[in-house]
Amino acid sequence: MVDAALHMFVDTETTGLGHIGKPPRTDGIVQIAFAWRDSGRKVKKQSWLCNPGKIMLADNRALEAFSKSNLKMKDIQSAPAAREVAAEVRHFLKENVDSRVVFHAYNQAFDQPFLEASPWRLKLNWGDDVMITASRYLGYTYDCLALEKAITRLGLDRRVNGPRHRADSDAYAALLVWEEINK
Numbered sequence: 599m600v601d602a603a604l605h606m607f608v609d610t611e612t613t614g615l616g617h618i619g620k621p622p623r624t625d626g627i628v629q630i631a632f633a634w635r636d637s638g639r640k641v642k643k644q645s646w647l648c649n650p651g652k653i654m655l656a657d658n659r660a661l662e663a664f665s666k667s668n669l670k671m672k673d674i675q676s677a678p679a680a681r682e683v684a685a686e687v688r689h690f691l692k693e694n695v696d697s698r699v700v701f702h703a704y705n706q707a708f709d710q711p712f713l714e715a716s717p718w719r720l721k722l723n724w725g726d727d728v729m730i731t732a733s734r735y736l737g738y739t740y741d742c743l744a745l746e747k748a749i750t751r752l753g754l755d756r757r758v759n760g761p762r763h764r765a766d767s768d769a770y771a772a773l774l775v776w777e778e779i780n781k
Contacts (some may be wrong), residue, residue, distance in 0.1 A: 604634055604635055604636075604637075604699065605634065605699065605700045605701070605702055605725060605773075605776065606632050606633070606634040606695065606699050606700070606701050606702070607632065607633045607634065607701070607702050607703065607704075607728070607769045607770070607772040607773040607776065608630070608631070608632050608701055608702070608703050608709060608713070608722070608769055609630075609631050609633075609703060609704065609709065609765040609766075609768040609769040609772065610627045610629065610630050610631075610708075610709050610712050610713065610765055611627070611628050611629040611630075611663070611667045611669060611763065611764065611765045612625045612626060612627055612628060612650075612663060612712060613625040613626050613628060613650055613654045613655065613659060613660035613663055614659065614660060614662070614663050615663075615708075624654075625650075625654060625660075625663075625712075626650025626651065626654040626680060626712075627648060627650060627680060627712050627713075627718065628647065628648060628649075628650055628660070628663075628664075628667075628669060628674045628677075629645060629646065629647050629648070629667070629669065629764065629765040629766075630645065630646055630648070630683070630687060630713075630718075630765055631643060631644065631645035631646075631764075631765035631766040631768075631769045632644050632645070632769055633766070633769035633770040633772070633773045634699075634773070635773070641770060641773070643766050643769065643770060644690065645765055645766040645769075646677075646678075646683045646686065646687065647669075647673060647674060647677040647678075647683075648674075648677050648678055648679065648680045648682070648683035648684075649674055649675060649676075649677045649678065649679050649680060650674075650680045651679070651680065655671070655674065655675065660674070666762075666763045667761075667763040667764055668761050668763070668764065669764075680717050680718075681717040684717040684718045684719070684720075685717075687718070687720070688719075688720065691720070697723070698723070699723065700723055700724070700725035701722040701723060701724055701725060702724075702725045702726055702727070702728050702772060702776055703727065703728065703772065704727075704728045704729050704745050704768060704771070704772035704775070705727070705728075705729045705745075706724060706727035706728075706729070706730075707727065710722075710724065726776075728772045728775055728776050729741065729742065729743055729745070729748070731776070731779055732748040732752075732775050732779060733748075735779045736748065736751050736752075745762075745768060745771055745772070745775070746762060748775050749771055749774070749775060752775060752778045752779075753778075754771075754774050754775065754778060
């Protein structure tokens with residue numbers, strides 16, 4: 599059980615920029631992850647890969663996104679369908695997360711619409727957008743500070759393990775950024 603006093607951090611990897619792309623397009627989640635600290639302050643992570651469907655993967659449209667995340671098309675194609683993983687994620691949250699837990703994403707404006715859309719339909723108790731909070735904390739006049747830049751500016755780069763642009767690594771990195779800002 600995730601301690602109600604704790605916060606959870608969520609990140610997604612998708613087939614593209616979706617709703618914020620130019621022009622906007624329909625994209626799907628290929629990886630979702632949560633990171634949190636248990637009551638003993640140990641970092642816990644849970645992640646899933648999923649196949650968003652043939653249309654989302656057609657014509658190599660996801661290759662640019664996969665090149666950033668180091669995900670492999672064959673791994674996504676062989677992963678369970680997004681609707682199956684969405685049901686598993688909802689079950690995980692229902693069984694393991696107290697309703698008072700606050701969720702954060704590094705780029706909530708990006709992740710939240712994906713998580714609220716079909717087949718995910720996650721109704722999370724959202725807290726601060728970590729990217730906006732980090733931008734303001736570090737004195738930036740814009741609210742789109744890259745996660746890697748925030749990690750470096752806060753001196754956390756050696757504490758973050760795992761590849762960049764992977765949901766489990768980025769959820770963990772968002773947790774570290776948020777903790778550093780909220781010491």
